[in-house]
Amino acid sequence: MAKNRIYLDWNATAPLLPAAREEMLRVLDMDGNPGSVHKEGRALKTEIEAARRAVASLVGASAAHVTFTGGATEAANLVLTPDFQMGRSALSVSHLYVSAIEHPALREGGRFPKTCVTEIPVLSSGVVDLSALEALLHAHDRSAGIPMVALMLANNETGIVQPVADAAKIVAAHGGLIVVDAVQATGRLPIAMADLGADFLILSSHKIGGPKGAGALVAKGEVLMPKPLIRGGGQEKGYRSGTENAAALAGFAAAALAAAADIDKRSVMMAEMRDRFEAGIRDAAPDVIIHGESSQRLSNTSFFSLPGLKSETGQIAFDIEGIALSAGAACSSGKVGESHVLSAMGFDPKLGALRMSLGSTTTLNEIDTATAIFAKIAGRRKPLGE
Ligand code: PLP
Numbered sequence: 001m002a003k004n005r006i007y008l009d010w011n012a013t014a015p016l017l018p019a020a021r022e023e024m025l026r027v028l029d030m031d032g033n034p035g036s037v038h039k040e041g042r043a044l045k046t047e048i049e050a051a052r053r054a055v056a057s058l059v060g061a062s063a064a065h066v067t068f069t070g071g072a073t074e075a076a077n078l079v080l081t082p083d084f085q086m087g088r089s090a091l092s093v094s095h096l097y098v099s100a101i102e103h104p105a106l107r108e109g110g111r112f113p114k115t116c117v118t119e120i121p122v123l124s125s126g127v128v129d130l131s132a133l134e135a136l137l138h139a140h141d142r143s144a145g146i147p148m149v150a151l152m153l154a155n156n157e158t159g160i161v162q163p164v165a166d167a168a169k170i171v172a173a174h175g176g177l178i179v180v181d182a183v184q185a186t187g188r189l190p191i192a193m194a195d196l197g198a199d200f201l202i203l204s205s206h207k208i209g210g211p212k213g214a215g216a217l218v219a220k221g222e223v224l225m226p227k228p229l230i231r232g233g234g235q236e237k238g239y240r241s242g243t244e245n246a247a248a249l250a251g252f253a254a255a256a257l258a259a260a261a262d263i264d265k266r267s268v269m270m271a272e273m274r275d276r277f278e279a280g281i282r283d284a285a286p287d288v289i290i291h292g293e294s295s296q297r298l299s300n301t302s303f304f305s306l307p308g309l310k311s312e313t314g315q316i317a318f319d320i321e322g323i324a325l326s327a328g329a330a331c332s333s334g335k336v337g338e339s340h341v342l343s344a345m346g347f348d349p350k351l352g353a354l355r356m357s358l359g360s361t362t363t364l365n366e367i368d369t370a371t372a373i374f375a376k377i378a379g380r381r382k383p384l385g386e
Contacts, residue, residue: 006366008325010207010359011156011184011301017209017255024211024251034244035235044246051246051253055216058256059182059201060192065219067239068249072183072204073105074229075217078239079179079200080110080150083227091224093177094145097136099128099152099162100344106150106181106202107340111229120149124346126160126292133167137174147176153185153196157341157355158292159301161189168197177224183207187259188267188298193218205248209360210255214248266360271299273358273367278302280371285378291345291353302356305342308381311352318354321373325356 001007001015027047032040034048049063056063069075084091096112100119109117120136121129128151140147149171154161164180171178180198182191187208193201198220205214217239219225225239232241281288281304291303306314311327318325327339338349356370 004322006323006369008323008356008358008362008366008370010362011159011355011357012326013206013212014209014255014359015361016211016251017258019258020210020251020254023254024247027250028247030246034246035233044244047246047250048244051249054253054256055203056218058186058191058260059203059218060194061201061218064222067217067219067236068244068252069215069217069240070213070245071206071215072103072181072202073215074240075202075204075215076105076150076179076181077110078217078229079202079226080106080112080148081226081229082112082116082145084177084224085227086224092145093148094142095140096148096150097133098150101126101128101155101157101160101341102150102152103156103181103183106152106179120151122344125295126155126158126341126345127295128162128167130163130166130170134170137170137176140174140176142175147171147174148179149176150179150181152181152183153191154182154189154298155292155341156184157339157353158295158303158345159184159298159357160292161185161296161298164196164198172197184298184301186256187263188270188300190263193220199224205252205255208255208259210252211248214245214252216252267299270358270360270362273362273364274299274302274356276364277356277367277371278304280368281374281378284371284375288378289351291342291347300358303353304356305347305351305353306378306381307351309352309377311339311354314352314354314377317377318370318373321376323370323373325354325370327352327354 032044034044052066053063056066082093096117097120100122120133123129151167153164168178177199179200181202183204201218203216206212228239230241235241278290289305315327343349
């Protein structure tokens with residue numbers, strides 16, 4: 001990060017951890033193909049299996065149940081499919097119920113036809129509506145197959161934590177499967193896969209300080225697995241073919257080990273900074289709306305709207321002042337789209353919002369600078385209607 005910049009967009013991606021970089025460089029220099037039986041190949045295989053254990057331990061899973069992918073989006077596309085194998089038998093999933101605030105990686109429905117995807121609404125608090133989920137599953141026609149539910153553990157825009165364990169109980173009672181996107185929660189909340197009741201968890205390396213382009217699908221067991229998305233040489237037990245990116249996985253592992261350590265301590269420090277920021281911006285502009293303020297949120301995230309300030313204008317104004325934050329989710333086009341999360345919570349998406357997300361190296365000084373810049377921007381916004 002350039003010295004004169006303040007990076008407050010950790011939910012888009014976390015800066016690469018020095019330990020992850022070191023591990024990547026070490027493994028990058030190892031020659032050989034992890035699939036080869038000679039010494040060089042076996043050494044790389046050993047690195048991959050060590051990475052698998054590190055990633056599994058971050059979420060309290062068994063290493064044997066971790067399938068590495070090229071990121072969370074790929075993991076989502078692998079698991080969101082009507083076609084599963086349960087031991088030797090095929091298992092059919094006939095419908096996907098996806099929360100209205102999911103990341104597009106899941107909201108797009110993976111390999112399900114659009115007609116087989118239904119949204120689960122959220123309450124104005126930003127929390128998924130469990131009675132609506134219950135009603136949808138109650139009405140599910142089981143003659144064609146079982147239902148699948150996709151629900152994130154924490155939302156990437158608001159940071160609002162979702163009642164995954166309660167949802168999982170409802171899903172299990174209806175004989176369905178639940179896929180949990182834990183991308184934003186990893187390293188920010190302690191995660192025990194069994195306590196969540198998740199059938200599958202989705203993880204991403206770059207949100208926890210590992211490299212971009214690495215992720216994992218973690219399964220509850222070995223028996224039930226989706227039909228492979230990428231076929232070929234049979235790597236990753238046939239669930240994800242292609243020569244493994246061992247260096248990226250070593251970086252992912254280093255980030256996973258760091259993410260698992262001191263979660264509670266980090267969380268308290270982040271909450272202190274986030275609360276200071278929110279108190280500061282409210283002081284500067286009492287009409288600021290802080291989304292999800294009264295819901296359980298990740299301690300690093302603040303998602304706020306300032307009436308009269310468009311997301312794009314706000315984001316550019318902060319950028320010019322040396323601060324990287326974002327207008328909700330990072331959009332591939334670089335444009336600021338309307339937030340489907342705000343719409344799902346019942347707000348006019350045209351209201352616009354900005355997301356400040358901090359991380360382990362953020363300082364109080366940076367937070368105070370961001371607050372002062374907010375006050376400057378708020379002071380020059382146009383009154384509504386002009
Ligand atoms: N899920 C959530 C909640 C995210 O925030 C993101 C990234 O923005 C993804 C999934 C996709 O992750 P990846 O970039 O590894 O494909």
